[in-house]
Structure formats: C-alpha cells, structure tokens
Amino acid sequence: MSAAPHASDRAARTGNNEFLLTPGPLTTSLGVKQAMLRDWGSRDKQFIALNARIRDKLVGIAGGEGDYVCVPVQGSGTFAVEATLGTLLPRAGKLLVLVNGAYGERMMKIAKYLGRPAVALSCAEDRTPDLTSLETLLAEDKTITHIAAVHCETTSGILNPIREIADIVARHGRSLIIDAMSAFGAIPLDVREVPCDAIVASSNKCLEGVPGMGYAIIRRGVLEACEGNAHSLALDLYDQWRGLEGNGQWRFTPPTHVLAAFDQAVAEFEEEGGVAARNARYSENCRTLVEGMRDLGFETLLPDALQAPIIVTFHMPADPKFDFTAFYDRLAARGYVIYPGKLTVAPTFRIGCIGQLAREDLEAALSVIREVLGEIGVTQCGPAASAAE
Ligand SMILES: *Cc1c(COP(=O)(O)O)cnc(C)c1O
Numbered sequence: 001m002s003a004a005p006h007a008s009d010r011a012a013r014t015g016n017n018e019f020l021l022t023p024g025p026l027t028t029s030l031g032v033k034q035a036m037l038r039d040w041g042s043r044d045k046q047f048i049a050l051n052a053r054i055r056d057k058l059v060g061i062a063g064g065e066g067d068y069v070c071v072p073v074q075g076s077g078t079f080a081v082e083a084t085l086g087t088l089l090p091r092a093g094k095l096l097v098l099v100n101g102a103y104g105e106r107m108m109k110i111a112k113y114l115g116r117p118a119v120a121l122s123c124a125e126d127r128t129p130d131l132t133s134l135e136t137l138l139a140e141d142k143t144i145t146h147i148a149a150v151h152c153e154t155t156s157g158i159l160n161p162i163r164e165i166a167d168i169v170a171r172h173g174r175s176l177i178i179d180a181m182s183a184f185g186a187i188p189l190d191v192r193e194v195p196c197d198a199i200v201a202s203s204n205k206c207l208e209g210v211p212g213m214g215y216a217i218i219r220r221g222v223l224e225a226c227e228g229n230a231h232s233l234a235l236d237l238y239d240q241w242r243g244l245e246g247n248g249q250w251r252f253t254p255p256t257h258v259l260a261a262f263d264q265a266v267a268e269f270e271e272e273g274g275v276a277a278r279n280a281r282y283s284e285n286c287r288t289l290v291e292g293m294r295d296l297g298f299e300t301l302l303p304d305a306l307q308a309p310i311i312v313t314f315h316m317p318a319d320p321k322f323d324f325t326a327f328y329d330r331l332a333a334r335g336y337v338i339y340p341g342k343l344t345v346a347p348t349f350r351i352g353c354i355g356q357l358a359r360e361d362l363e364a365a366l367s368v369i370r371e372v373l374g375e376i377g378v379t380q381c382g383p384a385a386s387a388a389e
Pocket of ligand 1: 079103150153182
C-alpha cells in the first residue's frame, strides 16, 4: 500500500498509525503523548509553575503581556466559550453574534441558556459577515454591549475578517469576544493590532495538545469588573482567575495530564518557530491538499481567498457510486480519519490541515484517497452542478 513507507516514520513522530485529518482532537506528537506519563499532584510546586508558564506563554502568543490574563477552564472548547460569555456579559448586557456557521449559532444558543438577550447578524456559510450591516446595527442599537465573532469558522473553514470587525467594534466603543478556537497559534491574532476584550481557544487545536481544557485570554481591566456576572460557579472565569492568582491552583481538580501535555505542546510550538512557522506548515498542508483534491476532480466550497489553512470543505461528488460512509471507512482503515460536513448549504465533507502533519502526510493521504476512489469505482469527483456542465 502506498502509505506503508510512511508508517514507521509516522509512528516515530506521533507514536501511532492514525492520522486525524480533523479540526481537533488532532494528531499529536510522541513528545506530547509522553508528557502524560507522569502523575501530578495538583498542589505540587512544579505543577503550579507549569500552569503559570502555560498561562504566561498563551498571553504572549496573543501579544497581551501586561494587559491581558489567561484563564484556563476544564472541559472542551465550548466550556470556555460559555464560561467567557457568562463571565463577561453582565446580566444587563446584550450580545450580538456574527453568525456564518455552527459555532456562531452555538454562541446564540449559549446566550439563550444564560438568559442574556442576543441578536444574530447572519449570513451564508460560504460568506463573510457584512461589515456595513455590522456598522449600522451598532449605530442603531445602543443596547448591544458585546459582540461575539468567530475567527476561523470551522464549519466551512472560512477565515472571517477579524481585524475589520475589531476596528468597527472598537470605533463604536463596544466589547469584542473572539472565538479563535480553530485559529489560535496558527493564524496571527495580536491584541495590539486587533482590539478585543477576550480571545477564546482550547488545548487541542492549533497548539496541538490533547483535549480537556479551554482558556480565555482576557483584558485584565475588563475581567476585574466581572465579579458576580457569572451564572455558574464552575464556569465563573472571574472566580477561577482569582483562585489562580491567589495560590496558583485551580479551584477544582485540574486536568493534570492535559496540562502536562499542553506544556510540552507549547514548547514544541515555540521550537517550531511560533505562529509564523505553524502558519507556514499548515498553509503548505492546505495548498497540497486543495491542489491534490482538485487534480482528482473535487471542488472546494470556498474560493481560495476565503479559505483559512485549517480545514477544507469539499463538495460531495455527484457520482452515484460515491458513498461517503464507504469512503470514510476505507480511509480510516488505512489510518486516515477525515470529517463529515456540517453545512446546511450543500452536501460536503471536510479534511483538516492541522496537527502533527506535514506536506508528505497530505501527499500520502491523497494517494490513499486516489486508491479508495478506484476501489469504490468513483470516476467523477465534481459536485452535481459541475458534473452537469
Ligand atoms: C472546536 C471549536 C469550538 C469548540 O468545540 P468543542 O467541541 O467544544 O471543543 C468552538 N469554536 C470553534 C470555531 C471551534 O472550531
């Protein structure tokens, strides 16, 4: 099999034979996995130092030294989004969410659970938010206090114009919360250039740790004023921050192994060359993938100008022989795990470019995809509309 020559190489680098071509959890390095072999006591001085180190480095990646603090929270990324919205939005606040995919929708849903008034400025999943409408909405509705935007909408893989959004929000004197979950560490986002009050992300995306914790990087002055906002004790980031600042410990059982792995992941991120290097590697992965898939006849949902180098959405082939489940299962059996679509506009599937993957891995994935297409007898990989052309 064409993937075989890579197998031992891959095992040495990642410790397994699976490649997750997904937006997280994703393929992690062997070093990250090995960092989980030690049991830490949560009061251990070294563990407390490890936590402080991670928090400082995350603030540094966002360019927020001095003015921002990092507050981690147990759980997946959504826990961190919910915790951030719940902590930053006062009871009398009102949220505007820019929606062009499932993660924007999810923030609307969170606001409902929180009992905070929320409005959506929505557009199609293959479009970026209309900035003129944003401008108008903020000018007309003075009751909107906070705006939530998604940096890379993982639903489609689209890159939203976060700098332009931030400029508009700042000009109108409102507070911006960025869900940068699938972009942080790989797409530049510096609070000195993109004014915002909070950036939310998690351990298991572009920083290539394992799942189990999220975090928010919050403007210190804003967080200081958030006492009593939260609807939930466990998700109160103000209280979590006070706890960490007090004795360096998490209030409740920390995900110790996840943190140890994340500490290693962040060290490897720095060693690689930080955001610029990771962006370059993922961009090369993305280019390799898109070119290879187009050579096979597949079409991307997004034009290249809107595509973030994180995850790519492809139209389902119109060929009646193409059965996604069979395609998925046969790829998975060879160690390549892809991702179903999450779009409402068109039948699609997704392939991720992030994690411990380099161009050779995407090339190997493409040759396995070619083999599998041959096995299931698919010859026409374009979507219905183009097949008819
Ligand atoms: C992954 C992701 C989240 C969080 O999802 P979880 O499944 O809770 O980790 C939130 N927003 C975006 C844009 C994401 O990509």
